[in-house]
């Protein structure tokens with residue numbers, strides 16, 4: 001046998017038993033986006049490397065270590081997108097969607113990061129991203145949070161997630177805080193781990209959300225971000241909390257929540273679950289008012305979030321399992337004439353009942369074999385045609401999940417009867 005070729009580590013196949021969860025989530029998400037008046041945008045999966053360097057930041061983990069970067073045949077450096085916000089802003093500027101306008105956009109698709117694969121962390125993963133532009137108030141930040149809260153309810157996982165909230169303040173406030181933090185940490189630099197030592201020079205705020213207990217202990221006494229907030233950011237944050245309170249959305253203010261990317265200011269938030277182990281953040285976002293200008297557009301306020309589809313699917317699999325079946329009706333046919341008739345009847349039924357899943361027994365087999373397959377398909381009903389039924393233009397209805405007598409009806413009546421069965 002030839003050597004088997006395997007998938008790339010951290011890049012997963014979504015198998016037939018998992019796709020129903022994806023379909024459910026995708027359908028609910030599309031409906032949710034429509035119900036808030038958001039429009040879909042689709043961007044390419046590959047962009048110029050410089051886009052991510054400028055948007056995400058040269059000294060972030062993503063750009064330093066995690067990007068899939070390669071030279072195109074003409075020598076341009078390209079990267080598989082590690083996230084969608086940069087592409088979305090690029091597209092918005094390029095097509096004149098942002099300047100002096102309001103936009104509420106969403107996208108869904110694969111992202112790529114060369115991380116260490118583990119549960120909930122993959123090298124190809126999927127995000128739903130939502131980005132809004134031209135709306136500066138706390139109201140739009142609140143809307144983004146309300147729509148996610150509604151999603152958890154619709155998926156029946158709202159008991160297993162909680163919201164963490166923080167404000168990073170204006171760019172100036174954040175810069176002041178950064179100086180204070182560096183001044184606090186520099187004298188105790190030797191006690192920090194390697195990662196945090198490196199971040200001290202590049203992205204010191206990230207030290208605050210280090211997972212290392214020793215580092216956590218050290219930053220306990222650090223100056224607090226909220227002590228450095230500017231007046232306007234404080235008001236913005238208070239207003240956001242007020243709207244969330246009025247809508248009954250619970251949250252925990254976490255002064256150490258800073259987010260990994262460079263472009264955030266003011267509101268940042270994360271939805272977290274304790275049901276998935278270490279990879280517990282299922283949705284994260286915030287305000288990024290400076291990014292459009294940073295990417296060569298006119299200054300435009302912006303706010304958005306991204307959620308990790310695989311992590312939400314994992315939660316659904318655990319908390320609200322879907323009964324997996326591949327058919328509602330299974331067509332059983334015995335004999336060559338019956339096979340032809342059954343195929344025709346299945347086509348007629350699909351015309352009349354397009355929402356039903358009708359699976360035809362292909363490849364013949366005796367009754368016993370066919371009913372075994374019918375059972376395995378999960379169908380509720382088998383429609384049975386043999387020689388006699390062909391002659392009489394009838395069809396047998398056998399109930400596979402209920403103790404009910406088999407029926408014999410005219411083929412012309414079967415669609416109406418099945419409609420009445422309501423499945």
Ligand code: ATP
Pocket residue numbers: 083113115120121122123124125126127259260279281282283284285306307308309310311
């Ligand atoms: P984390 O702290 O888990 O690394 P992050 O801050 O890098 O997350 P973002 O860039 O904000 O994540 O992406 C938003 C969401 O996308 C995350 O909250 C998570 O649900 C999901 N996500 C991010 N990276 C991965 C990955 N490698 N595999 C699966 N999902 C991911």
Ligand code: MG
Pocket residue numbers: 260
């Ligand atoms: Mg990450």
